[in-house]
Amino acid sequence: MHRFDPDEFLEVAEHLISRQSEGSMRSAASRAYYGVFILARELAVIGDKGSEVHLRTRHHYEQAGERLIAEGLEYLRRRRNIADYLTERIFSQQDSRDVLKRSRHVRAALRIFAGRRKYAHAAGG
Amino acid sequence: MVDQVECKPSGVLAASGREAEWPHYRWVRVDSKAQPPYKFHPCLNPCAPSEWPYDLQALRGTEDWSDIIEWFLSRHPAVPREDVRHFEEELIRCSRGRQISVEIRRDPELATLDLLFTLWGFAEGEFCFESIEIKTMSRVWFAVPALRSLMGTVGLDARRGAFEDRRDMWKR
Numbered sequence: 001m002h003r004f005d006p007d008e009f010l011e012v013a014e015h016l017i018s019r020q021s022e023g024s025m026r027s028a029a030s031r032a033y034y035g036v037f038i039l040a041r042e043l044a045v046i047g048d049k050g051s052e053v054h055l056r057t058r059h060h061y062e063q064a065g066e067r068l069i070a071e072g073l074e075y076l077r078r079r080r081n082i083a084d085y086l087t088e089r090i091f092s093q094q095d096s097r098d099v100l101k102r103s104r105h106v107r108a109a110l111r112i113f114a115g116r117r118k119y120a121h122a123a124g125g
Numbered sequence: 126m127v128d129q130v131e132c133k134p135s136g137v138l139a140a141s142g143r144e145a146e147w148p149h150y151r152w153v154r155v156d157s158k159a160q161p162p163y164k165f166h167p168c169l170n171p172c173a174p175s176e177w178p179y180d181l182q183a184l185r186g187t188e189d190w191s192d193i194i195e196w197f198l199s200r201h202p203a204v205p206r207e208d209v210r211h212f213e214e215e216l217i218r219c220s221r222g223r224q225i226s227v228e229i230r231r232d233p234e235l236a237t238l239d240l241l242f243t244l245w246g247f248a249e250g251e252f253c254f255e256s257i258e259i260k261t262m263s264r265v266w267f268a269v270p271a272l273r274s275l276m277g278t279v280g281l282d283a284r285r286g287a288f289e290d291r292r293d294m295w296k297r
Contacts, residue, residue: 051234055277062276067267070276075254078230078241078280081172085233088169094249094285101252 006042009035010103017096025096029083032096032103033076039110040073043117066113072106130176139177155179159187171233182228182243184288185217193227197240204278208271209240212279215272219262220244224288230280241280245288253283 009031016028037057044060046053054077062070079099083091130141130153139162141153152164156177165179173180178196183189194213198206216225224245231238247253254260262281266272284291 055235058277062273065267067263071263071267074277074280075282078282081233085171086169088166098252098254102254 006035006038007107009038010100010107013096013100013103017093017100020093022091025093026083026091028096029091029099030080032100033080036076036103036106036110037073039107040069043110043114061113064113066109068109069106069113072102072109075102076106153179155181157181157183157189158192159183159189172231174229174231174238178229180228182226182288182291185225185227190227193229194240197229197238200238201278204275205271208275209279211269212266212272212275213242215265215269216242216244216262216281219258219265221258223258226288239278239280241282243282243284245284245286245291247283247285249285251285253285256283259283 013028013032013035016024016031037054040061041053041057044057046056046060048056054073058070058073058077061073076099079095082089083095083099130139139154139156141151143149143151150166150168152166154162155165156162160181165173167173167175167179170180178189178193181189181193183193194209198204198209226243226245228241228243229238230241244253244258247256259281266276266281
């Protein structure tokens with residue numbers, strides 16, 4: 001079964017940041033968010049199709065006490081909304097770098113979360 | 126053509142109209158007690174509400190600050206006022222004297238509104254979210270159940286530069 005690795009979105013975001021256009025900066029922020037959101041959603045085993053899936057995914061980590069992940073998803077989604085919808089505001093390279101850096105932090109936290117869950121599952125089983 | 130739209134529940138009317146040049150973006154004059162009025166373009170700002178306070182950002186200590194928080198609370202009666210007040214107090218305590226602003230943000234996909242606080246004055250090149258102010262506030266926010274339940278309803282951001290220079294971030 002083919003399974004796309006959302007990490008690739010972070011690589012795309014990195015590539016886009018190296019370009020100079022504002023469209024690239026905005027797209028980088030958007031890709032960086034989805035790079036971690038998809039991973040977060042999959043780890044939370046949430047299969048919703050509507051836009052509320054963003055909210056449910058963040059809420060899952062909030063309930064699980066995963067502060068860095070819940071807050072990170074919240075922050076990244078806000079920035080992604082600005083990047084994708086707010087055209088009257090300048091979206092700078094620094095803005096994109098902030099988003100990408102935060103995305104990497106959230107991805108690291110998600111990997112730790114996944115590792116802990118796998119260990120708990122193995123120990124329990 | 127200039128017409129009038131309601132900008133506050135009190136019924137105060139703000140001027141509105143369309144730009145003379147194509148594509149004739151509709152604009153609304155945003156009124157403030159602490160800042161000069163400015164033009165707001167709804168179609169270019171779907172992340173802001175479609176009525177006052179639009180995208181107005183208010184600095185702590187101004188009348189606009191209280192007005193914006195009151196506006197938000199009046200539209201979200203289920204959000205406990207004392208919890209928002211508590212969040213505000215904790216943020217002020219953690220901010221170590223930094224400028225703080227408040228605004229309303231609209232999620233264009235979920236059509237929800239939230240109250241966004243922003244800490245200002247971070248240095249160029251500084252990753253604001255690793256600052257002691259943000260880290261301390263994050264811990265408090267998550268550790269207190271009443272505050273944690275505000276997540277998604279209340280947000281926290283951090284920006285470089287002074288609040289007064291923020292218009293440099295906008296194309297107007």
